[in-house]
Amino acid sequence: MQVILSSVQLSETVQQLAEQFDKAHENLNDVVFVGIQQGGVVIGNDIVAALQKLHPSEKILYGQLDITFYRDDIRKEILTPDTMNIPFAIENKTVVLIDDVLFTGRTIKAALDVLLDYGRPAKVELCVLIDRKEHRQFPIQADYVGLSVKTHKTEKVKLINKEVMLITQ
Amino acid sequence: MQLSTRHLLGIKNLTKEDISLILTTAAQFKEVLQRPVKKVPSLRDVTIVNLFYENSTRTRFSFELAEKRLSADTINFAASSSSAAKGETLLDTVNNILSMKVDMVVMRHSASGAPHFLAQHIPAAIINAGDGINEHPTQALLDAFSIEEKTGTLAGRKVAIIGDIMHSRVAQSNIYLLKKMGAEVTVCGPPTLIPKYISEALGVQVNYNLKETLEWCDVANVLRIQLERQNQVLFSSLREYSLAYGINKKLLDSLHKEIVIMHPGPINRGVELDSDVADSKQSIILQQVENGVAVRMAVLYLLSGRNAS
Numbered sequence: 001m002q003v004i005l006s007s008v009q010l011s012e013t014v015q016q017l018a019e020q021f022d023k024a025h026e027n028l029n030d031v032v033f034v035g036i037q038q039g040g041v042v043i044g045n046d047i048v049a050a051l052q053k054l055h056p057s058e059k060i061l062y063g064q065l066d067i068t069f070y071r072d073d074i075r076k077e078i079l080t081p082d083t084m085n086i087p088f089a090i091e092n093k094t095v096v097l098i099d100d101v102l103f104t105g106r107t108i109k110a111a112l113d114v115l116l117d118y119g120r121p122a123k124v125e126l127c128v129l130i131d132r133k134e135h136r137q138f139p140i141q142a143d144y145v146g147l148s149v150k151t152h153k154t155e156k157v158k159l160i161n162k163e164v165m166l167i168t169q
Numbered sequence: 170m171q172l173s174t175r176h177l178l179g180i181k182n183l184t185k186e187d188i189s190l191i192l193t194t195a196a197q198f199k200e201v202l203q204r205p206v207k208k209v210p211s212l213r214d215v216t217i218v219n220l221f222y223e224n225s226t227r228t229r230f231s232f233e234l235a236e237k238r239l240s241a242d243t244i245n246f247a248a249s250s251s252s253a254a255k256g257e258t259l260l261d262t263v264n265n266i267l268s269m270k271v272d273m274v275v276m277r278h279s280a281s282g283a284p285h286f287l288a289q290h291i292p293a294a295i296i297n298a299g300d301g302i303n304e305h306p307t308q309a310l311l312d313a314f315s316i317e318e319k320t321g322t323l324a325g326r327k328v329a330i331i332g333d334i335m336h337s338r339v340a341q342s343n344i345y346l347l348k349k350m351g352a353e354v355t356v357c358g359p360p361t362l363i364p365k366y367i368s369e370a371l372g373v374q375v376n377y378n379l380k381e382t383l384e385w386c387d388v389a390n391v392l393r394i395q396l397e398r399q400n401q402v403l404f405s406s407l408r409e410y411s412l413a414y415g416i417n418k419k420l421l422d423s424l425h426k427e428i429v430i431m432h433p434g435p436i437n438r439g440v441e442l443d444s445d446v447a448d449s450k451q452s453i454i455l456q457q458v459e460n461g462v463a464v465r466m467a468v469l470y471l472l473s474g475r476n477a478s
Contacts, residue, residue: 069201069209069470078474080170080190081197117206 004149005155005164013146014043017127018050020144021096030122031094032061036111037060037082039159040065041150043129047098061088065097067110071110084114091119100159102145107140130157130164172471176288176295179304179344188350190306190470191312194467201238202463212241215225215253215272215473220263221298221422222278227434227458228298228307232275235465259283263291276300294472302336308433309342311464313350315457316388319429324351329382329416330373332392332441333362339433341394344371357382361403376381379414383424390431391416391441407440417443421451429453 005013011075025031028051035044041064041134048062065085068079097111108126115121127144149166156167172187180188201209218237221229229245232244236243244266252262252351273294276284288295299305310384318324330345334340334356347354354373356363368375376382383389394410404410416430427448431441438444 017178066197069211078171078471080194084200089474113210114446117204117208119205128460138459 001164002166002168004166005147006034007162010129010162010164011029011046013044013129014132015050017129017144017146018047018054021047021127022051022054025094028055028058028060030092032063032088032090033062033096033098034086034090034111035114036097036099036107037064037066037068037084040098042159042162042165043100044098045060048126065111065113065114067107070110070113074108079119086118089119090115090121092122094123094125095121096125096127098127100128100164101130101157102126102131102140102142103132103135103157105136105140109138129133129159132157171425171474175472176297177286177306177468177472178283178288178295178297179308180306180342181304181347183306183346185349188310188313188346191310191464191471192317194471195310195314195464197468198238198470199460199463202459208238208240210240211470212236212239215239216242216244216270217273217275217469218244218246218266218271220246220266220276221280222259222276222283223299225277225298228277228305230460231458231461232262232296232298232307232465235462235469238274238462239466239469240274240287241469249355260290263287267291267293273469276381280398282359296468296472299338301338302341304342304345305338305433306342307461307465307468308339309346310458310468311461312339312343312390312431312433313346314460314464314472315431315453316429317440318354318456318460320387323347326352326387327355327386327390328352329355329386330392331357331379331416332393333395333403334358334367335362335364336395341371341388341463344373348372355382355385359404360450361408370447378422379416380423383416383420383428386428388429388431389416390433392433393435394437394441396437397422407437411440415439415441415443415444415476418445418449421446421449427451431457434458 027149033048035041048060052060064086066082068081126142129146131145131148135153158165172192173184217459219232245465266458275296275298277298282305283300284297297306330340344354357374357376431455436442436447
């Protein structure tokens, strides 16, 4: 096991992501944030908190999304779902999906499926802490990337206690 | 986490963890039912047959809707309009249906133990939708979900089950479930409709007095008086039953607290429940129906993994 991002580096990276996002958007009107359970919610909490500091007077809409019922490998194992909480309309909004690690792209594809069952957003953007670019199985890429890492396919990248670890089997 | 069983034959053989898993999963499905698109793709590769050898409206619709909300393919079988009427055996009927590649069977039958018999002979997952006077597990699960939703918890909750306990699969499943989850249960009804050794067998209290029972409980689950049993001289007349065990507004208002009223349906208005009680804000009868779909989605979802090819 090897540390890719220490907790200090992680909070710096989150701050950078918030600033990256801030640069790309004039204001937060019509923008909502959605973290993907579970790692994406951990990162999402921090990114939204950082953005809130940059825009103290604005109310940032932030929800949590769970893909359990939409997984394309659902027959491999029946998993218990996590909480789904999108207490606002996404119709005609820009939805920023937040995840911890972008790997094959299958989670994001499922998250898009979930999202469309809530309404028709004007635009969906993707924000990830870690990008494992060379292992994509679907044509999906992120708009905001914290750190791009080169990894082997059999390795795992996991967010554990606010540190990002590379696990080699 | 996984269920400890591959069928849902009854509450009797579920663990406390199984029940909690079904109830927490049901809460997530209830959220699905509030969305603009009330449907998830989880079971789109699963085919389910609804095998109803006994009449049902609520349960059959509820299962069918749950299956559709999960994107499963469904076929419906009603004994009265099928080859069962021509004398085909249960096992033959089911094997014929299964050879058409069916993954799960939801079954209601008038014979107690019919789903247990099937479970020993066929590979599909079986869900008991009511068997004779034995069990109706999904009703008990949706009742528990509704109690938890309304009052916060099952442990320590005082639940009264009122009416024909003797012939009620709903009562039996509810008792098993509530006891496993740490609730206290009192059954109440005419002595002729309460099994003699039920206290010893199932660990419930018995009280033949309705008013005392209502004063004691937090939740009253009122059962349907099965009109077909009228001729068995278990009670002298519907009017007498209603006078002794019917719940009306006046009785409820005379209690020292506000209790929750439940009923599995169909209601005999004016017999076990008066209309102004059934439709009052203390009643969660329609929430029970709504929760039934979410609970059945949870059961189907959690059992779907074990048998898919």
